[in-house]
Each structure stands twice: as C-alpha cells, then as structure tokens.
Amino acid sequence: MITAIVIMAAIGLVLGIVLGWAEVHFRVAEDPLVDKIDKILPQTQCGQCGFPGCRPYAEAIAKHEADINLCPPGGEHGIRQLADLLGVEFKPLGAGKEPKPKAVAVIDENTCIGCTLCIQACPVDAIIGASKQMHVIVADACTGCELCLAPCPVDCIEMQVISENVNSWKWRYPVFPIHHEVARAA
Amino acid sequence: MNQPLFSFPGGLHPAEHKAESNAAAIVTVPLSGRYVVPLRQHAGNSAKPVVHVGDRVLRGQTLAIPDGRISAAVHAPTSGRVVAIEPHPVAHPSGLADGCVVIEADGLDEPVAMTPTTWRDLTPEALRERLAGMGLVGLGGAVFPSHVKLQPGQTRIETLILNGAECEPWITCDDRLMRERAAEVLRGAEIMRHLLGARELLVGIEDNKPEAAAAMRAAAGPDIKVVVVPTRYPSGGAKQLIQLLTGLEVPAGKISTDIGIQVFNVATAYALQRAVELGEPLISRIVTITGQVARPGNYEVRLGTPIEEVIQRAGGELPGASGHLVGGPLMGFDLDSPRAPVAKGVNCIIVTSPELFPPHPTAMPCTRCGLCAQACPVRLQPYEMYLYAKAKNLDKAKAYNLTDCIECGCCSYVCPSHIPLVDYYRFAKSELAARDRDQQAAELARERHEFHLLRLEREKQEKAARLGRKASERLESGSVAPDDPEAARKKALLEAAIERARQAKEAAAPANIDNLTPTQQAEVDAIEARRKQAEQKETTP
Numbered sequence A: 001m002i003t004a005i006v007i008m009a010a011i012g013l014v015l016g017i018v019l020g021w022a023e024v025h026f027r028v029a030e031d032p033l034v035d036k037i038d039k040i041l042p043q044t045q046c047g048q049c050g051f052p053g054c055r056p057y058a059e060a061i062a063k064h065e066a067d068i069n070l071c072p073p074g075g076e077h078g079i080r081q082l083a084d085l086l087g088v089e090f091k092p093l094g095a096g097k098e099p100k101p102k103a104v105a106v107i108d109e110n111t112c113i114g115c116t117l118c119i120q121a122c123p124v125d126a127i128i129g130a131s132k133q134m135h136v137i138v139a140d141a142c143t144g145c146e147l148c149l150a151p152c153p154v155d156c157i158e159m160q161v162i163s164e165n166v167n168s169w170k171w172r173y174p175v176f177p178i179h180h181e182v183a184r185a186a
Numbered sequence B: 001m002n003q004p005l006f007s008f009p010g011g012l013h014p015a016e017h018k019a020e021s022n023a024a025a026i027v028t029v030p031l032s033g034r035y036v037v038p039l040r041q042h043a044g045n046s047a048k049p050v051v052h053v054g055d056r057v058l059r060g061q062t063l064a065i066p067d068g069r070i071s072a073a074v075h076a077p078t079s080g081r082v083v084a085i086e087p088h089p090v091a092h093p094s095g096l097a098d099g100c101v102v103i104e105a106d107g108l109d110e111p112v113a114m115t116p117t118t119w120r121d122l123t124p125e126a127l128r129e130r131l132a133g134m135g136l137v138g139l140g141g142a143v144f145p146s147h148v149k150l151q152p153g154q155t156r157i158e159t160l161i162l163n164g165a166e167c168e169p170w171i172t173c174d175d176r177l178m179r180e181r182a183a184e185v186l187r188g189a190e191i192m193r194h195l196l197g198a199r200e201l202l203v204g205i206e207d208n209k210p211e212a213a214a215a216m217r218a219a220a221g222p223d224i225k226v227v228v229v230p231t232r233y234p235s236g237g238a239k240q241l242i243q244l245l246t247g248l249e250v251p252a253g254k255i256s257t258d259i260g261i262q263v264f265n266v267a268t269a270y271a272l273q274r275a276v277e278l279g280e281p282l283i284s285r286i287v288t289i290t291g292q293v294a295r296p297g298n299y300e301v302r303l304g305t306p307i308e309e310v311i312q313r314a315g316g317e318l319p320g321a322s323g324h325l326v327g328g329p330l331m332g333f334d335l336d337s338p339r340a341p342v343a344k345g346v347n348c349i350i351v352t353s354p355e356l357f358p359p360h361p362t363a364m365p366c367t368r369c370g371l372c373a374q375a376c377p378v379r380l381q382p383y384e385m386y387l388y389a390k391a392k393n394l395d396k397a398k399a400y401n402l403t404d405c406i407e408c409g410c411c412s413y414v415c416p417s418h419i420p421l422v423d424y425y426r427f428a429k430s431e432l433a434a435r436d437r438d439q440q441a442a443e444l445a446r447e448r449h450e451f452h453l454l455r456l457e458r459e460k461q462e463k464a465a466r467l468g469r470k471a472s473e474r475l476e477s478g479s480v481a482p483d484d485p486e487a488a489r490k491k492a493l494l495e496a497a498i499e500r501a502r503q504a505k506e507a508a509a510p511a512n513i514d515n516l517t518p519t520q521q522a523e524v525d526a527i528e529a530r531r532k533q534a535e536q537k538e539t540t541p
Helices: A002-025 A032-040 A054-062 A075-086 A117-121 A178-185 B124-132 B173-180 B182-196 B210-219 B238-246 B266-278 B307-313 B371-375 B382-390 B394-399 B410-414 B421-477 B485-507 B518-539
Strands: A103-107 A157-161 B034-038 B062-065 B080-089 B097-105 B159-164 B200-206 B224-229 B261-265 B284-291 B297-302 B323-326 B348-352
Touching: A032 A054, A032 A075, B034 B080, B124 B182, B124 B266, B159 B182, B159 B238, B159 B266, B173 B182, B173 B210, B173 B266, B173 B284, B173 B297, B182 B200, B182 B210, B182 B261, B182 B266, B200 B210, B200 B238, B210 B224, B224 B238, B238 B261, B261 B266, B266 B284, B284 B307, B297 B307, B307 B323, B307 B348, B371 B382, B371 B410, B382 B394, B382 B421, B394 B421, B410 B421, B421 B485
Parallel strands: B159 B200, B159 B261, B200 B224, B284 B348
Antiparallel strands: A103 A157, B034 B097, B080 B097, B284 B297, B323 B348
16 A cells, blocks of 8 residues: 555656656747748738738737738738637638738839838838838838838838739630530530 | 650540651741830749830840849840830730830841850850850740759769651641751750760650651761650650650659759750850740641741731631630640740641531549549549549648649540540649749748847847846936935836836847757857847947
C-alpha cells in the first residue's frame, strides 16, 4: 500500500518536473495560428475588416474575437482557406462587404499640392514625395487599400482598376453555349 | 548512325496534312508598307522601347531592349519611320491588344551596320555578350529567350539536341528549312555546341521527312548524329525528344539542363547562325501558310508583317474559309484578328474551314474509360485532373501533377466523350499561376507593412529623445528663473517631458533582437554605433 503511494507520488513528481521544464524551454512566444492565418490574408492592410491591418485581424480571429468573413480583398477563396484551417463552416462575405476588382491608386500630378498626408496614411510606404513636392505612387507596391483617398485635401488620388493585359490574362473556364445546341437540334 | 532509339509513353498519330505545304520551296514575302512589331514576342517581360514616335529606323536597328533577365530585344524589320507606339491586336489566345511599335516602311530596306563574327575566335563569354541583344528566342513556339538557355548552368551540358521533329500536323516550316538550308542550320548548331561546351550533338527528325533527314545527313560532319525518329505526336516536345534520343526522362518539376541536356529548335539554330555569322538580329522567320488558301506553302516573312497580308501573298483565302489557327491544330489557338502581325512565335497559320476542321461535337460526361491516360506522353491521369479542374479544386488538380502537363492535346484528341480536356487544364494552370502571383504580392506587402510599422516606432522614439534632450538643455542653461511660480510649472513640464522620453526609450526596445546570430549582432552593433555618431554630430554644432 505504502509502496504504491510512494511509486505514484514519484511518478507524479517526475512528470511534474518534466512538464515544468517543458513549459519553460518549449514556450511558444506567439500563437503559431496567428502566422498561419496571416499567411492566408491578402496583406492589403486596408482595414476593411475593422482592424488596423491584416495581422491584428489574424490575431482577433485566432482569439475567436472576429469572424472569418470580414475580408473583402481575400474574397471567397480566402474565406474557404480560413474555414479549412480553423475547421469551421464556410460562410459568405459579411453584410455590406463587397469584393472590388483589383486597383491601384494614382495621383493626379496637376492637382497634388505636396501635403504628405497620403504618405503618412500609406500602410506599405508605397508613396514617394516630400513636403511641397509632387507625390508619386509606386504601382508595384500599391495594395489598393484606398487608405490614401480620405486624407487627401484636394481629392487628387484616384483608384484605377488594373485592366487585364496579355501578361495577366487567364484562360477562361470552358463554357459551352447550350442554346446553340438546342437551336441546332430543333 | 548507330544511335540507339528509345521510346516515350502514349502519343498518337493524327492525319499529317504535311503534303499540302511541303512541296514548294520557301518564298520570300516582298516588303510591306507597314509593320507592327510587338514588344512582347517572347516569354518573360515585355521589351522596353528605346525609339520614339517620328524616329527614322534602319533594318536591324534595336527598337526595344530586354527588361530584366527573362526578356529579349526587338528589332526593326525594315527601314522606315516609327509612326506609333501603341496597343495593337497581337497573335495571342486572349485576343487582347498589346504594346507594338508601328513602322511606316520607306521601301529602301536600308540596314544598320551589321558586324559579322568569326565565332571560333571568340570565347563563349564574348559570344554570349554579343548574342544577348540579338533578340533570339526559341522559334519552335515556346519563344523562351535563347541567350538565357545558352548560359552554362550548374550541371555541365553533355548533349545538345537539335529539334527537327516537327510533329504537329500541317506545320512544315522546319521541314523546308532543313531541306534548303541544312548547312546553315548545322553551323548554328555548332555555335551552340561551342557556347555550351557540349560533347554530343544530336539532330532528331521524324521519319515523315526523309528529304530533310537526307539533306541534314549530307551536310552533317562526322561528329553530328542525325537520328530519324518514328512519326508519333508529340515527339517534337522537348522532353519527349530527349526521351526518344537518350532514354532519359526529365524529372517532374525539373528542366532538361538538370540532367545535362539542352534542346533547341532547328529554326533557332538557323537564326543564331545568321546573328553570329552575318550579325543580323532576329527580324524574319519562316511561316507555314496552309489550309483553305490558294497557294499553301512556306513563306519567309519579316516579323511585324500583318497576318492578313501574308495570307494575301499565299494567294488569299479560298471560298469557305471560316477562321485562322495560329500554330497547329492540337496546340494552336484561334486568332481573333488577322490584323495581328507575325511574331517570333508564329510558326504556322492555318486558314480553317468547316470541312477541314468540323465543329467540335458536344462534350459528353466522362466515362473514365482511361484512353486519355494511355495517350498521355507524360503519364498523367487526365481524367482525374479534369474532374478536379472542372470542380475548380486547384490544389487537388495540382496534386495530380497538373503542372507537368505539356498541353499537347493528346487526351482531348482521343477522348470518346469529346471533352475538351486541355481547355480545363489551361484554365486550372493559369488560375494556379495567378494565385502564385497574388501570393508573391501579398508577401511583398507584408514585408513593406512590417517595415512601415518599424519605421513609425523608430520615428516616435527618435522624436521623444530629441524633445527630451531639448528640455534638459533648457533646464540646465537656467533660462527658467527659480522663484517664479510660472517658471516652476514650466520646470515641472520639462521634467515630465524628460521622464516621458526616458520611458518611451525603455518601452520601445526593439522586440526582435533576442537570440541573434553573431553576424546579426555585429550588424546591429555597427548600426547602433553609427546612430550614436549621428546623434553626437547633431548635438555638437
């Protein structure tokens, strides 16, 4: 009887020490789930989800504080990936959130007064310029978040939808006009 | 001629339709009045124009220079004036317009100074440098910049293969080229061998071109092996030809140079020979015009000639013509506008008619009969890839090695349910490519955003430090009188500012400097030292 208690206590002690040691040495500083969610998000940093950037939104999702369907630029594909990752049901994009075609911001050089307000608003530092100098947007770095539109006092920034060109063109999903076949059969 | 012959899986033997166009000799198309030269005639980035509207250009003058590593230069096909640089319909499956340089020819065809080279005197490096701006691309249809393929890679190139298989029905431009200009083609191949340092040089030709094989054999030296391969589509695919001639299979996701083999089309070898021995950049190519035209045959065309004009030179379309195919019937695409110019990748134009190309029967459900898997030269499972591509389940389609599909069209050809399988693969492949592009863009945006946050934090910290320093200076200099109550309030404010600066500095210790490698630590130290110096400089004056 006593031996049994001693053995059990010893086992408990050893396991406790191991667990305690592991708690210290294998500690994960940050939730790895946040990284995984952040990787799925489109990194536009637009804040349309109501969080100040993609990472804060990822953190909120990981803590179950935000829904997975708040990101319009990520689109349906993004929501599906998040649903797969988190093991929850897919749900359509939240109310009032519409996915827009991809666009880049363009500054009208004649109107720009060089106030630098848009430079401060840009989450990816894609606007080049200095006080009282004309500003220019680096199209390759622009994520199309539209955060520079509101601060501009002269409304000289415009979103231009990226039109399809020979390089970005995609083969279409094959569709077959049924009415042709019906007309021929008739 | 004792080269052993191997085999590749699958393949098929469709009606050849070569006799229509391979009887007559190559005809040089006379000069046109107007040339439309696309800036993107190659795989990779569009070339950057270096001429302006109104400039007079000479034949062979550089119109646009390569932009980035995978790109190629574009040259003027004749002398004349640049009248526009604008989007114009091009020969592309999308039917979209792309940037082109439009040249109004002056009819003089005055060339720029071209410097012929005796290549044997030049080192491969010097020769490569000369070739980089010549605009050479693979003329078999893939249009990959040749100067990139001629760079030595990590693996030593042992075998150079010249691709004269020309397996796709209707196309005969390589056949005629080999028959009439075998010596030039082989000289080009010798230059390629010199550049790559390859030991072995093989030429693969399908056995439905005996005249071409005979001409090449007659012109070939003792160290060039001309190998006749059985006629079976797609023996002209680079990986299939390698398998036929060497028995080696290029592993999935790798390229032929990884196993020490490089493949070039015969027309590319010919263009390379002209570029080196005559100093002439790539400004013309041989195009097969066939199908519903009066005089089907092969035509040597300056790049930029509108396709409708070339068809006129071939006697014009016959009654019943219904459209145009660029490339062959299996891998080619429907041309949207015959106003599009002949570009480097246009090897064949077929004028179609309902008799020659009956409309595709309605697709029926897949019965999983497996004929497509038997026909696939890459040993894929087309029926599985089809189901997943149709369901837009791209990851699953990729798991079935969709990216190894060469889009040869064998599966669609044999499908008893007439399913246009390759259309689904092309759709899925381009969706996958677009997804990769988006992923890269997101990665860049993430990096930039993280740096942005870091920069804001750093600026806040620097501002606090600056204000704190100013406050302590004012306190020490005694500009604030001690007895005045107003002064005491100011002093308290200043002290509070100093305290805030100190706190901000402590709080804003960067979070990512734990567990650094020694080199990183050294870098951080160096940066800190520089910052100290800068701060001192700021305070001293």
